[in-house]
Amino acid sequence: MLSSHKIKIIQSLDKKKFRQKYNLFLVEGNKIIQEIPNSAFKIKEIFSLNLENLKIRNVESSLISPAELKKISFLQHPKDSLALCELPLESPFQEFSKQIILDGIQDPGNLGTIIRLADWFGIEQIICSEDTVDYLNPKVLMASMGSFLRVKICYKNLEDFCAETENANLGTDMKGENIYQFQFPERFNLILGNEGKGMRPDTFKNLQHKITIPRFGNYQNTESLNVSMAAGIILGHIFSKK
Numbered sequence: 001m002l003s004s005h006k007i008k009i010i011q012s013l014d015k016k017k018f019r020q021k022y023n024l025f026l027v028e029g030n031k032i033i034q035e036i037p038n039s040a041f042k043i044k045e046i047f048s049l050n051l052e053n054l055k056i057r058n059v060e061s062s063l064i065s066p067a068e069l070k071k072i073s074f075l076q077h078p079k080d081s082l083a084l085c086e087l088p089l090e091s092p093f094q095e096f097s098k099q100i101i102l103d104g105i106q107d108p109g110n111l112g113t114i115i116r117l118a119d120w121f122g123i124e125q126i127i128c129s130e131d132t133v134d135y136l137n138p139k140v141l142m143a144s145m146g147s148f149l150r151v152k153i154c155y156k157n158l159e160d161f162c163a164e165t166e167n168a169n170l171g172t173d174m175k176g177e178n179i180y181q182f183q184f185p186e187r188f189n190l191i192l193g194n195e196g197k198g199m200r201p202d203t204f205k206n207l208q209h210k211i212t213i214p215r216f217g218n219y220q221n222t223e224s225l226n227v228s229m230a231a232g233i234i235l236g237h238i239f240s241k242k
Contacts (some may be wrong), residue, residue: 010072016134025136029079032146039149048081074138095186100126104194110141115229119147121235162206176210
């Protein structure tokens, strides 16, 4: 049986300050939990409706009731299990030849979807501005569908990073070059801006190339694309040439 104190701690993990305070974050669902031992993340404790379906060695596990699961889950319709995981240690930074850079992304669903896209297309690293939503936010983890386990995500001062990177900085801009005519370099950072404001000026000034997704509709009244949708279109085009 879960103590009220433990329930309170778990419920607080939807906020970054409490994830940092307790050095914990929450992962939900058997499928994703079973993938964690093969990643850089470490499980501290598991809570499940059926421990027979979730056997992970050397991890403390507790059988809980559906009512208890509902109290500690962040899902409207809770799944079978959840795991308390330790916050990852910061590893030495290294550049990859193809990276995504996110400037001020605030919507957890967008970040989770972009992480999933990066995993799908083999982009090994996403670099986020310091004000981008925390990737260990429960809503981000749910949207990533486990891809956060395979994509390295770090937070940096983008003005400094974009000025020093060895890769070419490519940024989306309505007046940029048509992506279907643009010759993508071998090494690049694909930079995507905030959902409402776009890229901040300090990031924009460090772009070497500006690209855009052309509109083909008869009316062409749509002002912009959702940032995760734009990421999918651009990555799909880049890798269609491979």
